[in-house]
Structure formats: C-alpha cells, structure tokens
Amino acid sequence: MPKVRKSAPTSDTPGRVRRGGGVMSSTGLYIATGVAAFLFLVPFYIIVRNALSTDAEITGENWKIFPTDIQWGNIGELFSDETVPFAQSLWNSAVVATLHTVGVLLVCSLAGYGLARIPYKHANKVFYAVLGTLMVPTAVTFVPSFVLVSSLGWVDTYRGLIIPGLFSGFTCFLFRQYFLGFPKELEEAARMDGLGYWGAYWRVVVPNSLNFFAAMATITFINGWNAFLWPLVIGQDPSSWTVQVALSSYMTNQTVVFHLIFMATAVSILPLVFVFLFLQRWLVQGIAQTGIKG
Amino acid sequence: MSTTTKLDLASSAPAKASSAKPRRGLRGSPTFAFWLFTGPFLIGLAIFVYAPILWSLWLSFFEARFTVTPDKFVGFDNYKYMLTNDDFVGSLGTFTVFAAFIVPTTWALSLGLALLVNRMRFMRAFFRSVFFLPTAVSYVAAALIWKMSIFSGVRFGLMNTVLGWFGVENIAWLIDPNPPWYWLVIVTARLWLQSGFYMILFIAALQNIPEELYEAAAIDGAKSGWQTFWYITLPQLRATSTAVILLLLIAAYQAFDEFFNLLSKTTWGRPPLVELYYKALGESQDYGAGSAGALILTVLICAVTLLQGKIMGFGRGDESK
Numbered sequence: 001m002p003k004v005r006k007s008a009p010t011s012d013t014p015g016r017v018r019r020g021g022g023v024m025s026s027t028g029l030y031i032a033t034g035v036a037a038f039l040f041l042v043p044f045y046i047i048v049r050n051a052l053s054t055d056a057e058i059t060g061e062n063w064k065i066f067p068t069d070i071q072w073g074n075i076g077e078l079f080s081d082e083t084v085p086f087a088q089s090l091w092n093s094a095v096v097a098t099l100h101t102v103g104v105l106l107v108c109s110l111a112g113y114g115l116a117r118i119p120y121k122h123a124n125k126v127f128y129a130v131l132g133t134l135m136v137p138t139a140v141t142f143v144p145s146f147v148l149v150s151s152l153g154w155v156d157t158y159r160g161l162i163i164p165g166l167f168s169g170f171t172c173f174l175f176r177q178y179f180l181g182f183p184k185e186l187e188e189a190a191r192m193d194g195l196g197y198w199g200a201y202w203r204v205v206v207p208n209s210l211n212f213f214a215a216m217a218t219i220t221f222i223n224g225w226n227a228f229l230w231p232l233v234i235g236q237d238p239s240s241w242t243v244q245v246a247l248s249s250y251m252t253n254q255t256v257v258f259h260l261i262f263m264a265t266a267v268s269i270l271p272l273v274f275v276f277l278f279l280q281r282w283l284v285q286g287i288a289q290t291g292i293k294g
Numbered sequence: 295m296s297t298t299t300k301l302d303l304a305s306s307a308p309a310k311a312s313s314a315k316p317r318r319g320l321r322g323s324p325t326f327a328f329w330l331f332t333g334p335f336l337i338g339l340a341i342f343v344y345a346p347i348l349w350s351l352w353l354s355f356f357e358a359r360f361t362v363t364p365d366k367f368v369g370f371d372n373y374k375y376m377l378t379n380d381d382f383v384g385s386l387g388t389f390t391v392f393a394a395f396i397v398p399t400t401w402a403l404s405l406g407l408a409l410l411v412n413r414m415r416f417m418r419a420f421f422r423s424v425f426f427l428p429t430a431v432s433y434v435a436a437a438l439i440w441k442m443s444i445f446s447g448v449r450f451g452l453m454n455t456v457l458g459w460f461g462v463e464n465i466a467w468l469i470d471p472n473p474p475w476y477w478l479v480i481v482t483a484r485l486w487l488q489s490g491f492y493m494i495l496f497i498a499a500l501q502n503i504p505e506e507l508y509e510a511a512a513i514d515g516a517k518s519g520w521q522t523f524w525y526i527t528l529p530q531l532r533a534t535s536t537a538v539i540l541l542l543l544i545a546a547y548q549a550f551d552e553f554f555n556l557l558s559k560t561t562w563g564r565p566p567l568v569e570l571y572y573k574a575l576g577e578s579q580d581y582g583a584g585s586a587g588a589l590i591l592t593v594l595i596c597a598v599t600l601l602q603g604k605i606m607g608f609g610r611g612d613e614s615k
Contacts, residue, residue, distance in 0.1 A: 145342065
C-alpha cells in the first residue's frame with residue numbers, strides 16, 4: 001500500500017515538494033513522530049507493567065519503570081478471584097462478539113447486495129428507510145430498545161445481547177457501497193451460466209469479496225468485543241456480564257485491588273491487539289475502501 | 295442507484311427445468327429476490343430499530359414509572375419536565391462543551407498524524423500501527439488506565455509524578471470540578487482511542503491527491519510547506535474532512551462509556567446518554583421521561599446532522615462510488 005513517490009523533478013529544491021507539504025526537515029519529522037508514538041505507547045506499557053506488579057509497587061512512593069520482580073501469579077489470582085466472574089465474562093464476550101460478527105456479516109451483506117444490485121422499482125425508498133436509521137445513533141435508542149427487549153424477556157440472555165445489535169444500518173450501507181463498486185461483468189457471466197441471484201451471490205460475489213468481508217469482520221468483532229452500554233443495560237446478573245461490564249465493575253467496587261484490575265484489563269485487550277497486528281493490512285485497506293471517503 | 299435492467303433479460307433466458315422448485319422464483323423474479331435478500335435485515339430493522347422508537351414515542355406521552363404498559367396519559371408533560379430539568383438541559387450543555395473540545399482536536403491530531411506518517415520514507419508501517427493500535431482498546435479499559443494510573447489524583451498517578459518533578463502540587467483530576475480538570479482526562483482518553491482510525495481515513499485521502507497538483511503548484515512558484523498545505527492539500531481533503539467531522543460529532547453524541555466510568559459517582563459532567571441512563575434505568579425507572587429525553591436528543595441529532603449536511607454538502611448518500 002505505501003507507494004514511495006519520487007519527489008517532483010521539476011522542483012528546484014528536490015525532495016522538498018511532497019504531499020502534505022513539508023515545513024519540517026526529515027530529522028524533525030522523525031523526532032515529532034517518535035515523540036507522538038512514545039506517548040501513544042505509554043498507556044500500553046502501564047497496563048503491562050501494573051498487571052505484573054504487586055499493589056505496593058503500583059501505588060508506591062517511588063515509581064519504578066520496571067517492577068522489581070514480576071508477578072506472573074497475578075494471572076492465576078485473577079481467574080480464581082470470586083468477587084468478579086471474570087472467566088465467565090470472557091466466555092460471554094467471546095460468544096457474543098463471534099455470533100454478533102457472523103450475524104451482522106450475513107444479514108447486512110445480503111441486504112447491502114440486494115440494495116446495490118437487484119433491480120426493484122422501490123429499492124430507493126427501501127434504501128432511504130435504511131439510511132434514515134443512520135441519523136439516529138444506536139446509543140440514543142437504548143431506552144426504547146431496553147423497554148422492548150425486557151418485555152420480550154430477553155434480559156440477561158445471549159439473545160438479548162446479540163440479536164438487537166445485528167441490524168446495523170451503517171454496516172448495510174457500507175456493504176451496499178462496496179457492492180456498487182464490484183465489477184458487474186463477473187455476475188453477468190455467472191448469470192449467463194444459469195445461476196440465479198442467490199447462486200451468483202454465493203458462488204461468485206462472496207468468494208471474490210473475501211478481503212472486504214475480512215475487514216468488515218474485524219471491525220465488527222472489535223465493536224462487539226468493546227461494546228459497553230448495551231451489555232451494561234442487558235447484563236443485570238453478573239453471570240451474563242461481558243468482559244467490559246466486568247472491567248467496569250472493578251472501578252465501582254469498594255475495595256480496589258490494583259494488580260487484578262490491570263491484569264484484567266491486559267487480558268481483555270490482548271486478543272484484540274493480536275487480531276489487530278495480524279489483520280492490519282486488511283483492516284487499513286478495508287477502512288480506506290469502505291466509501292467513508294465521501 | 296445504478297442497477298441495470300439488463301439483468302432482467304438475462305434472468306428469463308436460462309430457466310433450467312431441472313432446478314429445484316423453491317428456487318424458481320429466485321431465478322425469475324428480481325422483486326422476489328430483492329425481498330429475499332433484504333427481508334431478514336428489514337424485518338430486524340423494523341422490530342429492533344423502528345418499533346422501539348415508536349414505542350418510545352408512545353411511552354413519552356404517559357406517566358411510565360416501573361412499567362412499560364402505562365395507562366396514565368400525560369400529554370407533553372414528560373417533554374416539559376425534561377426541557378425544564380436542570381440535569382437534562384445541563385447534560386446538553388456538557389455535550390456541547392465536549393463536542394467543542396473533541397471534534398476539532400481529533401480532526402487536527404488525526405490529520406497531523408496522517409501528514410507525518412504519509413511523509414515517511416521508512417518505518418511508515420510501524421508508526422501507522424502504533425497510532426492505529428489504540429483503536430483496538432475499549433473505552434472502558436482506557437477509562438480504567440486513565441483513572442487508576444495516569445490521572446490518578448494521588449501521588450502515584452503518572453501525571454502527578456511527572457508534574458511533581460517540576461514542583462507542581464498533586465492535582466485531583468477527577469474528584470474536583472473546580473477547576474474542571476476532568477475535561478483534560480476525558481478528551482485525552484478519547485483522542486488516544488480514536489485518532490488512529492481517522493488518521494487512516496486521512497492517509498487514504500492524502501494518497502488519492504494527484505501528484506501533478508503539487509508539481510503544477512511548484513512550477514507556479516508556490517512554496518512548499520504551509521502554502522501547498524493551505525492551497526492544495528487542505529482543499530483536496532475537503533470531502534474526507536467533512537465526513538470525519540460528521541462521524542466525530544455523531545460519536546460525541548454517543549459518548550457514554552468513558553464518562554460513565556471516569557465520573558460515575560459525580561453529578562457533574564454528565565453527557566445526555568449518561569443522564570438518560572440514570573433517568574430511565576436508575577432508581578426511578580422513569581421510562582416516560584427517559585423516552586421523552588431520548589426523542590428530544592434524536593430530534594437534535596437529526597437537526598444538527600441535516601444542518602451540517604446542508605452546509606458542507608454531505609449526507610445525500612446516493613453518489614455511487
């Protein structure tokens with residue numbers, strides 16, 4: 001993706017005319033970026049450092065950069081701590097985020113494809129009905145949604161945690177934008193060969209769109225894993241807490257056990273950081289091509 | 295919508311007799327196929343988005359405490375109550391202050407990072423990853439780190455430790471609203487979390503600016519640096535900037551996680567969603583007033599979004615890219 005461009009040859013100051021304009025020398029550029037990068041990494045270091053320290057070392061008068069001896073036992077202590085069902089909450093988050101991702105991709109990609117590609121005279125009206133929901137941020141509807149879900153008896157259930165979040169107008173919109181740009185020739189060839197819309201979609205469009213699906217899957221999974229307001233509202237019993245709700249409960253607890261809090265934070269972040277580092281390229285491309293560019 | 299009608303013709307030709315019966319409609323009728331594809335989504339949208347909003351509208355005209363099937367009609371009383379309620383109106387003020395801080399700072403920081411990273415010749419992917427990585431972290435986790443370590447109001451807080459080297463007294467970042475240091479805590483947490491995402495959008499946009507523009511500007515004698523930035527880069531980023539600002543505003547309206555976790559026990563610094571959370575799901579369980587508040591907020595968001603769309607020319611959404 002990064003294309004290293006040659007600087008404009010017509011310029012009489014070679015190398016100065018670069019995109020974004022250059023008021024900075026190369027050294028200055030790296031110093032500024034380096035300082036910013038350092039600041040961005042500090043919070044990550046704090047989590048790891050505190051997760052592997054004793055409480056005394058976290059709250060001690062003389063803050064050392066490295067803990068004097070590393071407390072690997074904190075991991076075991078976290079999972080055997082009975083005040084917060086942390087292992088259960090991790091499992092809940094894994095289930096919820098995974099099913100959320102599968103469901104959103106399935107439902108929203110189908111709808112996006114229908115809106116983008118299947119000729120139907122009222123398709124525009126349907127599209128505006130979807131677009132209209134983008135203006136009402138999902139978080140604003142949490143009161144009415146809670147009222148609905150609780151009257152369905154879905155409080156404290158996986159159903160309540162997952163199903164209401166599947167119908168994302170925004171994801172549907174992104175899929176539609178993507179499918180509009182998908183080369184039509186491929187589908188037409190498939191349909192000439194006798195495939196219906198369904199066959200063309202599953203056998204031609206989806207297999208050729210795996211990059212985009214992967215990017216959307218990553219983003220959706222991260223959002224599912226990190227969601228807080230809805231799981232907080234729905235998860236009233238600790239056994240149905242997601243990991244974010246469990247983390248939050250540490251902050252409002254009477255007794256603050258610092259090393260457990262930071263270990264829990266580290267454990268909650270680690271899976272996503274790995275996902276991020278491995279899938280970065282896809283993610284960046286995916287975000288860049290979602291059509292947010294406008 | 296740029297869907298073709300050609301597909302209609304193609305679909306009628308190869309009607310294979312061997313195909314299974316339930317699939318016949320799929321091959322023949324685009325209308326049927328359209329509803330089959332969009333149906334599951336639209337049904338869900340109707341049940342879980344439109345229905346709650348309508349139910350909420352209905353509830354907002356009733357006295358609905360501890361019940362979702364109320365019978366005491368109160369007209370616009372819930373709306374009057376919310377619009378004259380200091381806490382709710384104050385929360386709209388909190389949002390305004392918050393948006394006034396967070397939207398320009400995130401825009402500037404993410405654009406700045408994009409410009410820096412985009413100019414790099416080596417280690418570009420490394421720095422991009424560093425700035426992008428916080429996007430993986432939840433607001434809850436960030437609030438925890440900010441509250442328990444960096445901006446902890448006591449001596450072992452990182453910020454107070456650093457300030458201590460310069461002889462500055464401990465600052466109670468979150469406990470005391472005078473002076474309102476909590477804004478610094480909230481804004482920095484969100485900046486850290488979301489700048490990387492918008493940086494990616496800006497990088498994508500920067501790479502779409504044709505190189506010729508810079509070359510032409512150089513020939514015309516434009517000095518590199520601020521001049522090319524003002525007259526070429528910034529105008530070329532207009533569409534992306536508009537989208538970013540819109541997304542930032544919507545995200546700011548939805549602010550809940552970090553306010554709830556950083557300031558949970560305090561009565562000040564509550565944005566609308568936190569206020570509504572306590573109103574509807576707190577001790578009073580007042581769904582009527584809560585619904586009225588949610589609808590007031592929805593109308594406000596729609597108005598702001600449409601206004602911004604008018605001013606900046608975004609939101610038509612029908613330009614196929």
